Amino acid sequence: MKVESKVSSIDNYTFSMAGEVTIPQAPPEFKSGFIGIIGRPNVGKSTLMNHLVGQKIAITSPVAQTTRNRLRGILTTEKAQLIFVDTPGIHKPHHQLGEVLVKNAKIAIESVDVVLFVVDGTVACAKR
Numbered sequence: 001m002k003v004e005s006k007v008s009s010i011d012n013y014t015f016s017m018a019g020e021v022t023i024p025q026a027p028p029e030f031k032s033g034f035i036g037i038i039g040r041p042n043v044g045k046s047t048l049m050n051h052l053v054g055q056k057i058a059i060t061s062p063v064a065q066t067t068r069n070r071l072r073g074i075l076t077t078e079k080a081q082l083i084f085v086d087t088p089g090i091h092k093p094h095h096q097l098g099e100v101l102v103k104n105a106k107i108a109i110e111s112v113d114v115v116l117f118v119v120d121g122t123v124a125c126a127k128r
């Protein structure tokens with residue numbers, strides 16, 4: 001693999017004369033980060049991530065607990081790369097599956113740079 005520091009004008013990729021595999025160089029000021037999409041079950045987290053990324057990556061369904069693991073959707077713009085992490089809904093688990101789902105969501109909270117907390121605006125706030 002050949003690594004070049006010179007940035008070409010074509011999509012910010014570097015190219016070697018021999019056509020070897022090269023490493024893309026981010027332009028100055030380019031930002032990237034992980035965004036955890038967190039919230040209660042069935043509030044539209046996966047729908048939001050699909051919309052933000054512009055393609056259907058995560059399954060969406062009216063049935064709660066559809067998302068079982070952490071799914072990543074990547075949006076790349078000229079100035080930034082946003083890695084969205086869709087997560088299972090956080091709830092009080094009543095069985096082992098629920099415990100695993102909540103655990104997966106909590107892992108995401110600890111591993112992302114910023115949390116995007118999603119709520120269903122049509123539902124009144126719970127007292128606790």
Ligand SMILES: Nc1nc2c(ncn2[C@@H]2O[C@H](COP(=O)(O)OP(=O)(O)OP(=O)(O)O)[C@@H](O)[C@H]2O)c(=O)[nH]1
Nearest residue numbers: 041042043044045046047060061062065066067089
């Ligand atoms: N009316 C309305 N329905 C929505 C909206 N966003 C999502 N939905 C619907 O709400 C349901 C749940 O959406 P999902 O995106 O699967 O929700 P989720 O939070 O990922 O659900 P879990 O993965 O089970 O926690 C689906 O039937 C969606 O079509 C919205 O903004 N408005």
Ligand SMILES: [Mg+2]
Nearest residue numbers: 045046066067
């Ligand atoms: Mg989901």
